[in-house]
Amino acid sequence: MALLKGTLDVLVLKTLSWTPMHAFEITTWIEERSTGRLVVEDAALLQALHRMEERQLIAAEWGVTKNGRRARYYRLTTSGRAHLRAESERLVDHFDALTTVLAARKTTP
Amino acid sequence: MRFDLRPGVRRLFRLPLRTTRSVYADVDEELDALIESRIDALVAHGLSYADARAEAVRRLGANLDTVRDQLHHSAELRERRMRFQDYLRDLMSDLRYAARGLARRPAFTAVAVLTLAIGIGATTTIFSAVNAMLLRPLPYERPDELMKLSLVTPTVGDKIGSDQMVWSYPKYTVFRDAQQSFSEVALFASRPTVLTSGDVERLTAESVGATYLRTLGVKPIVGRDFDRSIDAHPGAPRELILGYSLWHRRFNADPNVVGQTLAVDRQTYTIIGVTPRNFKGLSGQGEFFIPVTVMSVEDLNQPQSHFLTLIARRKAGVSPQQAEAATIVLGKRVAEAFPDRMARGTWSAHSMPLDDARVAPLIKRSLLILFGAVGFVLLIACVNVANLQLGRASGRRREIAVRMAIGAGRGRLVRLLLAESMLLSMIGGAIGLMIAWFGARALSAVNPAVTARAGRSTIGAINFALIHLDWTALAFTFAIVLTVGLLFGLAPALRTTRSSLSNALKEGDGDRKGALVSAFSGRRLLVVLEVALAMVLLAGSGLMLRSLTKLLATDTGFDAENVLTLRITVPEGGMARDSLPGFYQQLTERLRSVPGVSSAGLGGCAPLSGGCNITLLTFPGQPEPDFAHRPVTAVNFVSPDFFPALRVPLKRGRLITDADRAGGAKVVLISEAGARTLWPNEDAVGKRVKIGQGGFDKGDGAEIVGVVGDVRQWADSAGRTEVYLPFAQSPRTGAIVFVRSSRDAASLGPEIRRAIHEIAPSFPIYDMQTMENRAVGATAQARFSAELLGLFAFSALSLAVIGLYGVMSLAVTARTREIGIRIALGADHGRVQRLVVREGVALVGAGAAIGVAGALVCTRLLQTLLFDLSPSDPATYVGIVALLGAAAVTASWIPARRASRVDPVVALRAD
Helix, strand or coil: CCCCCCHHHHHHHHHHCCCCEEHHHHHHHHHHHCCCCCCCCHHHHHHHHHHHHHCCCEEEEEEECCCCCEEEEEEECHHHHHHHHHHHHHHHHHHHHHHHHHHCCCCCC | CCCCCCHHHHHHHCCCCCCHHHHHHHHHHHHHHHHHHHHHHHHHCCCCHHHHHHHHHHHHCCCHHHHHHHHHHHHHHHHHHHHHHHHHHHHHHHHHHHHHHHHHCHHHHHHHHHHHHHHHHHHHHHHHHHHHHHHCCCCCCCHHHEEEEEEECCCECCECCCCCECECHHHHHHHHHHCCCEEEEEEEEEEEEEECCCCCEEEEEEEECCCHHHHHCCCCCEECCCCHHHHCCCCCCCEEEECHHHHHHHHCCCCCCCCCEEEECCEEEEEEEECCCCCCCCCCCCCEEEEHHHCCHHHHCCCCCCCEEEEEEECCCCCHHHHHHHHHHHHHHHHHHCCCCCCCCCCEEEEEEHHHHCCCHHHHHHHHHHHHHHHHHHHHHHHHHHHHHHHHHHHCHHHHHHHHHCCCCHHHHHHHHHHHHHHHHHHHHHHHHHHHHHHHHHHHCCCCHHHHCCCCCCCCCCCHHHCCCCHHHHHHHHHHHHHHHHHHHHHHHHHHHHCCHHHHHHCCHHHHHHHHHHHHHHHHHHHHHHHHHHHHHHHHHHHHHHHHHHHHHCCCCCCCCCEEEEEEECCCCCCCHHHHHHHHHHHHHHHHCCCCEEEEEEECCCCCCCCCEEEEEECCCCCCCCHHHCCEEEEEEECCCHHHHHCCCEEEECCCCCCCCCCCCCEEEEEHHHHHHHCCCCCCCCCEEEECCCCCCCCCCEEEEEEECCCCCCCCCCCCCEEEEEHHHCCCCEEEEEEEECCCHHHHHHHHHHHHHHHCCCCCEEEEEEHHHHHHHHCHHHHHHHHHHHHHHHHHHHHHHHHHHHHHHHHHHHCHHHHHHHHHCCCCHHHHHHHHHHHHHHHHHHHHHHHHHHHHHHHHHHHHHCCCCCCCCHHHHHHHHHHHHHHHHHHHHHHHHHHHCCCHHHHHHCC
């Protein structure tokens, strides 16, 4: 299932709220948590990471993976955490409303 | 822990500048790492390497190269934006740091800010004045083409002729009709008028020709200009053009004002137009403009009635020299047509650029001297800023070294130091702006008497009211001070960054002392320079102030205290000439009945105002001496109470009484100086004289019945010949009323006004002021220059003292160890203090010596401005040097006291 527009940023922020990760860890984490239902394109993920780094929602630092590979680790900043809270509330609310509307049935008298 | 550093900080210390290449490399590495990680994961799940790689690229979502390009591009953008954000953040933190630093050293900050503010504020103020009054082009169309034409009167004996004589109407027409060098010739004359419709009011108008506004290039904003035909001959229609402020005031800026009427001196004029805002004629006082040709033929066609100022616009292609040559030729023709009445010599004419007549030479000189003085203040301010920055910089050597040691780059350090200089300059500049704003406002409010009285040959349109804050000057001085601050703040700092780190860090005595000593000797030179500059200014202002005191202390010959003065005018046609004496009699009697009033006298001119007419004086029955040797006298028309009102003493004979009426025997009084000059060894009382005014030259003239004390006509004039004619024997339509009372003169105004209104409701009363105020006006010019110069000199002295204090403080700090040893070896407090003070006095002595030499040269410029004082007046110089000496001792005594309190144990242990 492709990702809905605008949800990638929140997903990435949510992921990073657990612990700092590099790009591959993030995509794997999202796939596993959504039991494979959400798949992120790698190019889109990298773009999103750069975009959020510029907005200072996340910060990056080179580190070394368990496999001894150099990787760019991202972590959530204070303003990123605030952004995540606001955005996820908005999204949940949005989907709740969506669900209510879509779940409505014709009532038979 | 690896995430603790902010990106900005990391950038600062580890990767100060990221090149595009390194940004791309980061992107590539991250992209590759992602793909590799995925391949690793897929291989771990059992895929072959080739399959795993294909899958990884597929998961990318697009072609690998496209993705790479996109990421490069977005990373570059991001990097640029973040770098700017970092820069702003750094700047803010630098400024915050600088502000904290300045707040920690309030003395340094206050002194630096004050120095900057005074330098910037004072220079801007004076430059604003110089620009408005001397530099800015005249506010008319193509002002460089405008010329002023004057008649030249013949030089007779030792009486030098004037080359700024005004014209009579017949002479003007001869010139106008013959000339070919000018595209327009125009005339104007100030004319005091009384508006007799609505509120009676006295106003100054200008009598002009039809070409007046056209020559200046001024076009009416409402209605039209005068028709050219009005210049043809006397007897023009009664039309006038309103000035902008009068249009607003009396007609509420009514756009349909054209066609309405205004009664001027009981004649009805039709309004035909309105001049633009800010145009008050070349006199600077014209509230409206009426044709000179409304005068009758008899009044206008008087060849010897000189009252018109001529201006002209050069034709294109005619140089000023050609215009001058043509004017001289035409001047001959005018002189042939109207030869000198007394055949004293030949008149001629000449021209000069109107711009040369913009302000009187005296004003120009005062302004230029003030400009020079303020230049000195700016110079001293710069020296002081340099001095302060040097001191500050040498105190920071260690801090800079520490910063470099922990990895701060040079650029970053420079920015840190810049931040402090900028912050100081901003605060100093803001206060300087305020000073300049208030200064320009104060200057624009300078008593117009200063310009009006300074010279008749100049146009009044250029005056102090034009002065407003000059932003160019502000920007210019600000830039100068900023540059000086930066140069002297940065240079030592940069030298520190070059020098070996370990040396600076070691704080070893040798190196530290060396640096201090070199900075210190530079600062000593600056202090010597500062003191020398201040000395020149102090000498100048000291001379001006002494001259002013002398001026104020001179005996004016009358008592101005508790005297209220006012002018009253009988409007033209308002009263028959014969009834004037009766009216004035009634007026003075009515004024005497006001409670508190002891005497009320009339006069034709007020003392210290220079307004008395000058005329020839001859002796009946004696052959007339040739013109050059005929005595002249000032003439005043007075009522009997003039003398008690001003307390002018009677020396011999009697005063004028009410019995000296029109028709009776003509009598005059003479001033003591006049009596002494004309009859050195005889009694003047009883002598007969003819006076060329008021009909006192008819028959066998008038008898001198008394001698009165000398009254000064100008603030700086000596006693001279002046005669007093009885008002009743030669009544005037206008008079100055002098009212002496036992109360405060100023509070008497409304009552006096009411009293006059009772008997003469339609006669305008104006120019009401205390006699003391008039006396102050007489010295306004001298006061103006002396006070401003004094202010600058005070600023200069303060700045020099501050500079000296700074240097002495540093010297004491640098010598703490040595002083400690001295004290340990038994030097007492007094000895240590003398050691320090002696050094300060030596610095000031050197500066003062140079300064005195400079002052002796510079103050020669003041010669013409000084009253009864030589520019090298020894008493002034002694006083100034004493003042500087006292300041020097004070400025070094404070650090000296600190030095004498040095605890030898602490001082010796310090290193």
